[in-house]
Amino acid sequence: MKSALRNSRPLAVAVTALVGLPILLSGCGTAASSSSTESVSEISVMDYYNNEPDKSFIGDALTACGTKAGVTIKRETVPGKSLISKVLQQSSSKTLPDVLMLDNPDLQQIAATGALAPLADFNISTADFAPGVLSAGTYKDKVYGLAPTVNTIALFYNKDILAKSGVTPPSTWDELKAAATKLTSGDQYGLAFNANPTYEGTWQFLPVMWSNGGNEKNIDTEETAQALQLWTDLVKDGSVSSSALNWTQADVKDQFLAGKATMMVNGPWQIPSLDKQASLQYGVVKIPVREAGQTAVAPLGGEVWTVPQTGNKARQAKAAEVVACLNSDENQLAMAKVRNTIPSKTTLAAKFADENPKLATFTELVKTARARTGQLGEEWPAQATKIYTAIQTALTGKASPSDALKQAQGQ
Amino acid sequence: MSLTTDLPQSTPPNGKPGPGKAGAKPGPGRAGSGDGAGDAVPSPRRRSRQRRERLFQWLFLVPAVVYMALFFGYPVVKNVVMSFQDYTTATFFTGEAPWVGLANYVTVLSSSLFSTSLLNTALFTVGSILGQFVIGLALAIFFQRKFPLNGILRSLLLLPWLLPLIVSSAVWRWILDKDSGALNRFLGDFGIVDTGVPWLTSTSLALIAVVGVNIWIGIPFNLTILYGGLQEIPDELYEAGSLDGATGWKAFRHITWPMLRPVVSVVLVLGVVYTLKVLDIILGLTNGGPANSTQTIATQSYALSFQEFKFGEGAALGNILVIISLVFAVLYLRASRRAVDE
Missing domain, CATH: 3.40.190.10 (Periplasmic binding protein-like II)
Incomplete structure (x- = not known):
């Protein structure tokens, strides 16, 4: 029967495809991790500022900080409601971005999973930040996230x-x-x-x-x-x-x-x-x-910027530079002004309130504002x-x- | 899914569905292959051909089986496993989810909220199905008549179906607002009510309002299927009936209803399964409030998983809902089988 040979070929193709597919799929996941000595030219950022004008304000600040650190920014903005599920997905597939923004009450939840790096590892200063801002960014005595600007009601x-x-x-x-x-x-x-x-x-x-x-x-x-x-x-x-x-x-x-x-x-x-x-x-x-x-x-309301544990030291270092830059005095003042938020360093409060009288009450409140996750x-x-x-x-x-x-x- | 029904050539001549005997009769496409059909003693060649045929039957099945296993089997199994684990946000990063046995089920079932959600789910489902079906059937019968603009009106009625649920719920939320909602304005202008009716913020009215919106959304589905069912009923039956004096209500009672029964059971059971799992409408309208008066098992499961990050408990509650749906799914399968038989 001469059809026997011919007919077995689709079978072989099918078997190869079935066995090969998962290998192919799993291969995609492993591509991300690489050596720590490479030079980094681009880092990825994820945040939920997907509406104008915040989208551009944050985007411009990120680009400027990237340029300062010598990297280009690959930014992804997702809707606020889907950020956490996206982060959880990425942490299970080990594809977290290099810089991640989180709403402050979610920080401890994510830090508890071990997905974030303590900012002390990168010598980022936490001096002068309002106590509420720090307690929002802290999990088990380590600071994992800093907010350039915050808000309250x-x-x-x-x-x-x-x-x-x-x-x-x-x-x-x-x-x-x-x-x-x-x-x-x-x-x-x-x-x-x-x-x-x-x-x-x-x-x-x-x-x-x-x-x-x-x-x-x-x-x-x-x-x-x-x-x-x-x-x-x-x-x-x-x-x-x-x-x-x-x-x-x-x-x-x-x-x-x-x-x-x-x-x-x-x-x-x-x-x-x-x-x-x-x-x-x-x-x-x-x-x-x-x-x-x-x-x-x-x-206390507002979003903190974090450096996830991506396993790539060189990229993490660059990411930390960007997070530190976002939290610099100049950036805090500039972003707070355009976004109608409050700089999170108490040392900037007096100057900021003088220049932005309609935000004075909020500036006053932020000094003593409490983080929702501070105790629990x-x-x-x-x-x-x-x-x-x-x-x-x-x-x-x-x-x-x-x-x-x-x-x-x-x- | 069975081999014997999917592939006609595998049906044995004696009609007994025995997989061991499959392939005894050559299929129409392979009639010219030279082997004598009906040989009592299978030759080695014949046996190898049988084996090959079975292989091909499986190959045809493989894509469907893989698809089912990947996109239906895996999530269901994963959800069941998850419901026995302490599955938290940390699990996503570390992969560790300690086995906790039935603890999640115990927590969920002993929660004071469970009885409230179960009752709300029942009321929501029964209310929605009743409203959707009665109005859907009435409209389907109405559109059976021939009148100008029939087609346009019927397609306009499909609109609720075409709108994204989140849009519908946002619009209804505004319509039902107590102070500036369109409905209260309308009722007020006609002097039916003096003060704003708190449709979505009264514990006694919120569930009724949510059911009402869900009825509005479900009418097109019921209308379409029932209208299709009505079209299938031959006109001769009505003609013959009218000779015997069966017109109007009598015609409906003795001709339409019996003929429509198979379609009705399918519509009802599918409706129940669809309604049990309704989530977005309730979240969009009331978020389960006020004071949990519109909290259903589906919304509570969502809140547990995605707001409190208790994925294990959310999965446990989800599985309870799946089991409830399953009862109706089995009913559906039986109903649809009977529909085919009839």
């Missing part, structure tokens, strides 16, 4: 409406409640904040919780219950719309812009949109504290979930603030 108010109603910007909870009630009329609410069931809802609640002495380690305390009572009272008496349960920070800003909320809890990244509306006159004060004399403690580290996500669950339970009236916190803490 404060109370924005509509100057015109407050003046018309004869209300001065509040500084205590009682004043806040009185002002919010007075400023509520028709479809205009006194205050807007975000209490949605995500980490954003937790983040917006932290200023009142922390300023009153509440602690994220155990939320079943009198101090935290008082803070949650404030949030509940504001929603219950109608000074805050119950839509807060589903708003994002961007929605809160839209309410404020539309004149439907006279005050709002929000961050400096909203300033460009607020400034676009020329008729809007707004001011910024610290989020009120329960009693005059308490210190306002704000949560990798345990933060679980506890943050409990906090927003308690907020939602109390605000929907399913339980009193103290019961809601007790239930959530016990979960």
Whole structure:
């Protein structure tokens, strides 16, 4: 039968293909690691600044720092929501970029996996950074990431409406409640904040919780219950719309812009949109504290830059140079100014606040701002979930603030 | 997938599906190969040809089997294994995932949230399927009539299907907003409600609102399949029925419904499987809130894995959902087999 030979050929091809494919595929992964003595001409960078204008601001700073270090930058920007899953994928396939940006509450989570190199290995100075910034970048006593600029949240108010109603910007909870009630009329609410069931809802609640002495380690305390009572009272008496349960920070800003909320809890990244509306006159004060004399403690936001463990010393060294350069005084001041964020070195604060008066309140707050992961580290996500669950339970009236916190803490 | 049904030439003459006997009859494409068919005693040549044929049968199967194993088998197995491990972010870098047995299942099932999510999943699924099916069927019957713009209207109804879910949910989130939402404005203008209805922020209304949006999204699927099923019913049946006085409701009850039954069971079971795993709509509308009143097993599993990084627990909960879906998948297979038989 002469077809026998001919027919066996497709079989051979198929077998070769099946056996060969995995070898081929696995081969792709090993190409990345190479000797440490090579000269490095290009390093890869990954961040989540995928929207303008931040995309260009960060891109320009990266390019300039790359030129200084003698390397070109191969940059990839991914959407914020997919950054962590991308990082996890890359760490399992050992294809992490040379420079990696992380949102600060995620840093300890990623550092705990062993995927990041301590910045002390590259002699990067951590002097003068605000304590909150350092604690966000630290895991088990080693600094893994530094943020050139940071942010936090404060109370924005509509100057015109407050003046018309004869209300001065509040500084205590009682004043806040009185002002919010007075400023509520028709479809205009006194205050807007975000209490949605995500980490954003937790983040917006932290200023009142922390300023009153509440602690994220155990939320079943009198101090935290008082803070949650404030949030509940504001929603219950109608000074805050119950839509807060589903708003994002961007929605809160839209309410404020539309004149439907006279005050709002929000961050400096909203300033460009607020400034676009020329008729809007707004001011910024610290989020009120329960009693005059308490210190306002704000949560620290912002992104840190890290050097992943790629196994290539030469590339890591170049990457570290770029991270150090991004965190230099000049870059901190320049980036903070264009991006409406705050330089993370306290030594730059006075100068920066003078030059950028509309960011003065935020600059003041950053000095004492607290990192979300400062105490709990990798345990933060679980506890943050409990906090927003308690907020939602109390605000929907399913339980009193103290019961809601007790239930959530016990979960 | 079986060898005997995939390849016609392998069906033995006596019709018994025995893989050992496969290849006894030469296939139509190979009729000229010279061997005498129907020989009682297999010659060595014949045996080698049989073996070769079996080899080819397998070769035809290999691409499908590899594809299934790679893209369906591997993820499922991986997910099952993951659910027995303490799988954290560190696992991705170190590859270490300590075996914890049933601990993840115990944590997930004993969580106070599980009963809430299970009940919500049930209510969400039943509510969605009921609404989608009834409205879908009503529209399918309506579009059976011939009237101007029938085709255009029917294709417009497909729109919810064509929109990305994240877009639909963003738009609905705005429509359902308490203070400035289009729905409340509309109801307010007609004097139906005085104050804004907190569609998405009331613990008693949020699930209803989410079900409503999911019904809107599911109507095109039900409409299309049921409309197709209705087209299959021969007109003669209605003509004959009308002679006997079966018109209107009677015609539906005694002709349409029995004839449509096989399609109906397929639509319902597929609908249940699709609805059980709905994630993006709920995340887009309410994120599971307020106070977990729209939290389903799917959203909770997502939150565990991708927000709290407890991949083991997320996988365990995901598997529970898979098992629930599997029950309905088996029902579907039985229903579709019956549909073919009928």
